[in-house]
Amino acid sequence: MPTSVIRAAIAVCRDALHWRDDLRTIFHAAGVSRQLYSRYDQPGISKARISRAIFDELHEQGAAGHTIQRKIIEELCGMRKPQADAPDQKAGAEALAELKQVAQEQRVLVDPDRAAATARQAAEKRRLQSLQERQATIGELRLEFLKLVQQDASQSAQRRGYDLEKQFARLFRAYDLDYRPSYRIAHE
Structure with missing residues (x-):
């Protein structure tokens, strides 16, 4: 002190x-x-x-x-x-x-008004950074999706489906949503 x-x-x-x-x-x-x-x-x-x-x-x-x-x-x-x-x-x-x-x-x-203002500024900075990261991820996903659509039909539909599923998983994470990947039930 x-x-x-x-x-x-x-x-x-x-x-x-x-x-x-x-x-x-x-x-x-x-x-x-x-x-x-x-x-x-x-x-x-x-x-x-x-x-x-x-x-x-x-x-x-x-x-x-x-x-x-x-x-x-x-x-x-x-x-x-x-x-x-x-x-x-x-x-x-x-x-x-x-x-x-x-x-x-x-x-x-600490002045409560100043502390509250500093906290609001930090929260706004985190929010803007999150938005920028999300936009960058969406841009990358858009390009990958266009490549996926333009692929030959000769590639396996199952492989393209798995690739699309991976893109969905990244898109869900970008928006902070829970995503449950594909799975199999024991009797399938």
Whole structure:
């Protein structure tokens, strides 16, 4: 987790929250264990120091700790405004805005609109590629069919039938349809 994001999150804990119980609730909801939180929840320790110490311990835990850090950031970014009891509403609002901005810049928090737009672009690109591949396959099949039609009648009708069946199989695959090839029943 980038230090700029951690620093901004600590500022939110300090300025946008008023009660220590609210800080505890956010951290527990994100996955911080009660044992870890209670280690730093002492009367003389401020919310900023509690959050800094917990972020440090989570960093030392590796991937599992990073996941919890990300959830804490998401929880804090979910706040629309500072708590009503926060002493400095302006500082709390600025801290929230800074956290959201830094988290998006560092790609810790993805803007849902941007993520949706990126997903739509990727889906459209896949769809266009699929259409191009299908058109190329159909062009190849058209040429093969014309060759098949122009073949001599001297070639076995059965052989030409099998070749036509192979073309049907490719055509079905081009349109993502199930195709069941020819088969024989045991008593035939």
